[in-house]
Amino acid sequence: MxxxxxxxxxxxxxxxxxxxYFCLQQNILVLAWVLFFKKNSLSPxxxxxxxxxxxxxxxxxxMRSYLGLIRSNLRILIVFIIYKYHRGTGDEVVELxxxxxxxxxxxxxxxxxxxxxxxxxxxxxxxxxxxxxxxxIDLLQQISxxxxxxxxxxxxxxxxxxxxxxxQGSLDASYTxxxxxxxIVLPKFHDHVLQRLKTLILFQEPKSINAVxxxxxxxxxxxxxxxxxxESTVQEFKITANFVDWIVGQFRREGDHQIFLVFTHGDLVxxxxxxxxxxxxxxxxxxxxxxxxxxDFYSYFFNQVSLREVPxxxxxxxxxxxxxxxxxxxxxxxxxxxxxxxxxxxxxxxTFYIEMICRLVDRARTDKNLxxxxxxxxxxxxxxxxxxxxSQKDESN
Numbered sequence: 001m002x003x004x005x006x007x008x009x010x011x012x013x014x015x016x017x018x019x020x021y022f023c024l025q026q027n028i029l030v031l032a033w034v035l036f037f038k039k040n041s042l043s044p045x046x047x048x049x050x051x052x053x054x055x056x057x058x059x060x061x062x063m064r065s066y067l068g069l070i071r072s073n074l075r076i077l078i079v080f081i082i083y084k085y086h087r088g089t090g091d092e093v094v095e096l097x098x099x100x101x102x103x104x105x106x107x108x109x110x111x112x113x114x115x116x117x118x119x120x121x122x123x124x125x126x127x128x129x130x131x132x133x134x135x136x137i138d139l140l141q142q143i144s145x146x147x148x149x150x151x152x153x154x155x156x157x158x159x160x161x162x163x164x165x166x167x168q169g170s171l172d173a174s175y176t177x178x179x180x181x182x183x184i185v186l187p188k189f190h191d192h193v194l195q196r197l198k199t200l201i202l203f204q205e206p207k208s209i210n211a212v213x214x215x216x217x218x219x220x221x222x223x224x225x226x227x228x229x230x231e232s233t234v235q236e237f238k239i240t241a242n243f244v245d246w247i248v249g250q251f252r253r254e255g256d257h258q259i260f261l262v263f264t265h266g267d268l269v270x271x272x273x274x275x276x277x278x279x280x281x282x283x284x285x286x287x288x289x290x291x292x293x294x295x296d297f298y299s300y301f302f303n304q305v306s307l308r309e310v311p312x313x314x315x316x317x318x319x320x321x322x323x324x325x326x327x328x329x330x331x332x333x334x335x336x337x338x339x340x341x342x343x344x345x346x347x348x349x350x351t352f353y354i355e356m357i358c359r360l361v362d363r364a365r366t367d368k369n370l371x372x373x374x375x376x377x378x379x380x381x382x383x384x385x386x387x388x389x390x391s392q393k394d395e396s397n
Contacts, residue, residue, distance in 0.1 A: 011103045011110075013092040014079050021094055021103045021110075022076075024084050030116070031080060034101050035073040038115045096123050098161060107286065107367050108132070113166060119153065124160040133157050136286055140164070143285045146203075148196050150283060167281045169274030186321045189300065192273070192280045197296055198329050200263050206337060207261040207290060211347060212251050214259070218358045219244060225361045233373045240357060240380045247350050257347055260337050261290045266359070268296040269303035291355050293337055297326055298352040305382035312385045353383045 011021035022031065096103065098121045100112035109124040124133050140152045140162065155162030222241060227233045251257075265272075266287030274281045301319050304310050323345070331338035341348060356379055364372040 007099075008095045008097060009099050011094045011096060011112075012083055013094075014076065014083065017076060019104055021092075021105070022080055023099065023101055023103070024093075025099065026101050028077070028081060028084070030101060032077055034115050035076060036070075097159070098123055105369055107363065107370070109160075115166070118166045118168065119163050120150075120166045121161055121163045126160075128160070130157060130160075133160055137162050139288055140285060143288060146196075146199065146282075148199075148279070148281050149285060150281070167274055167276055167283060169276035169281060171270065171274065185301075185318050189322050190325055193268075193300060194325055194329055196280075196282065197268070197300075197326065198333070200265060200296060201293060201330065201337070202333055203263045204290075206293075206334075208258050209261055211257045211259045211351060212248075214261075215248055215251060215351065215354050218354055219248065221358060221361060226364050227361060227373055227376070236373055236377055240376055243380055243384060244354060244357060247353055250350060251347070254347075257344055258340075259344060259347060259351060260293050260340055262293050262337075264288065264291045264296045266291070266295075266299075268299050270300075271303075287359070292348055292351040293341060294323075294326075294348045295352050295355055297322070298349065299356070302356075302379065302382060305378060310382075312382075312389045315382070315386065316389055 010024045012024055013021045094103065094105075094110065096110055096112060098112050100114040100119075100121065101116075103110045103112040106122070108128050109122055112121045112123060113119075114121070134157045137152075137155050137157060143149045144152045150165040150167050153163045153165060222228060222244065225237075227237045228241065265282060265285060266289060267284060268282070272282055272284045274283060298319070301315065301322065305315065323341075327338050327341050330341070357376065360372055360376045360379070363370065
């Protein structure tokens with residue numbers, strides 16, 4: 001395999017374009033093609049959604065959206081030309097060994113998107129241990145077996161990169177709204193998510209584990225974490241730590257239970273689901289691994305509260321509508337797991353809380369770009385509100 005390590009490409013971050021870096025070595029006409037003609041979910045500017053209203057007002061609204069899109073893309077193109085030929089020394093530039101039109105800073109490195117070849121290449125940071133890189137490559141080789149995941153094309157662990165198929169599609173418009181309608185969420189869960197969730201759960205042999213032991217092992221990282229010790233986050237983190245202590249106490253008071261761990265995506269949220277010509281596909285599998293049975297299920301529904309304020313009664317109604325679907329589907333294939341979910345439903349929910357919190361805390365060790373404390377605070381508040389809802393419900397009964 002030919003080495004690319006001797007070739008270095010420069011990617012520059014331009015003002016008012018969130019997260020995206022543009023390759024200075026690309027042809028200007030290629031960038032224009034990406035901005036104006038290549039329809040994809042990773043475009044630096046979001047295209048307006050199609051409006052089924054054919055009234056004159058709707059037409060004017062749609063034209064204004066497209067004009068705004070054209071202006072934004074023209075601004076990007078003009079600024080890119082200025083940077084390409086008259087770049088100053090103060091610009092934020094990243095040098096990477098692989099070529100693409102656009103790259104994003106992601107956990108443990110960068111993802112480079114080549115829209116011409118329909119490929120996405122992950123290049124790891126130099127401080128990432130080679131064994132970690134190989135583990136991720138081995139994991140993605142397994143995941144390529146799913147027909148709803150991107151295929152792994154080639155890789156070179158020594159040169160710290162791998163290349164995947166770039167899935168072309170768009171995020172569902174319903175997930176961009178201020179508040180998702182339960183009449184939309186539940187049918188989409190049933191039609192597009194449930195079967196894929198079942199495939200993941202059945203993909204590998206489940207593991208039975210003592211819940212208290214499992215939680216104790218996970219929570220060992222919390223006291224010494226960066227969020228628990230640095231001055232800027234220590235007060236906020238106390239709320240999360242106190243909630244974790246309460247959950248662990250609940251487990252100990254109610255007795256030991258055996259729960260099942262299964263293969264999970266790890267970040268099964270609408271932002272990682274694309275509508276493509278070949279159906280709904282799921283991307284970003286780097287966090288896949290064994291977790292409690294309902295981790296992906298609860299991730300899907302609780303994701304919205306990490307981004308916006310959602311009434312707790314709405315969230316409860318959605319979860320109580322989706323959970324029977326999930327248990328019923330599993331009962332046809334694995335009675336043991338479905339029976340465990342029926343009898344230990346609240347314990348699986350509590351386990352998810354701790355898994356999500358520990359996942360975010362662990363992420364804070366290696367990811368300095370994601371506002372972890374913001375997400376952690378939003379999730380913790382949502383978990384507390386969810387439990388308070390059930391406490392009030394029990395008291396009223």
